Amino acid sequence: KAGVTQTPRYLIKTRGQQVTLSCSPISGHRSVSWYQQTPGQGLQFLFEYFSETQRNKGNFPGRFSGRQFSNSRSEMNVSTLELGDSALYLCASSSAKTGNHGYTFGSGTRLTVV
């Protein structure tokens, strides 16, 4: 079956712009999580959605937002981009409502802010 699909793979944006990243989970998976990965901070949790509801949110400013659609596809949006937002953004999906299963990650979107 198809894995987790993230689009686009690479993105270059200018400071102050906004960006929307997309994640299509594995068919049937209703939980989608987003992570930011940087060399300095490592993997940091952004938020998680289950059945269109945000269940958990990490410690990121309000410029970072997300949503999930009825087909479980998810988007995250970053407004007023800063240089420090340059990172690999990963989404992960799971079939489980609770956390006792592994997550399947997409290949990520590499965002560069110039």
Added chain:
Amino acid sequence: SQQGEEDPQALSIQEGENATMNCSYKTSINNLQWYRQNSGRGLVHLILIRSNEREKHSGRLRVTLDTSKKSSSLLITASQAADTASYFCATDIDGGSTLGRLYFGRGTQLTVWP
């Protein structure tokens, strides 16, 4: 702050040797997972071990969990050049609102030389 920390940060071995990576964490957990990441791409789920389990095997992988010491180890036997990657441990947190959220360590960079 990081929940988990891997040790060592980097490990370099020859093909055929065994590789052992350790992970320590801070709080009570329900489960601990290990992931592999090749060169800035997505994470691949390797194994999940629940807090009431002490050891788990999957192919050449062996994971142990010691909840009294809040530590886990990942052993890769008979390493191959294709095992070259970063390895991360990730935990949930028992109690609290952590649904859908994993806490990652900084990872161990494993290099296997042919």
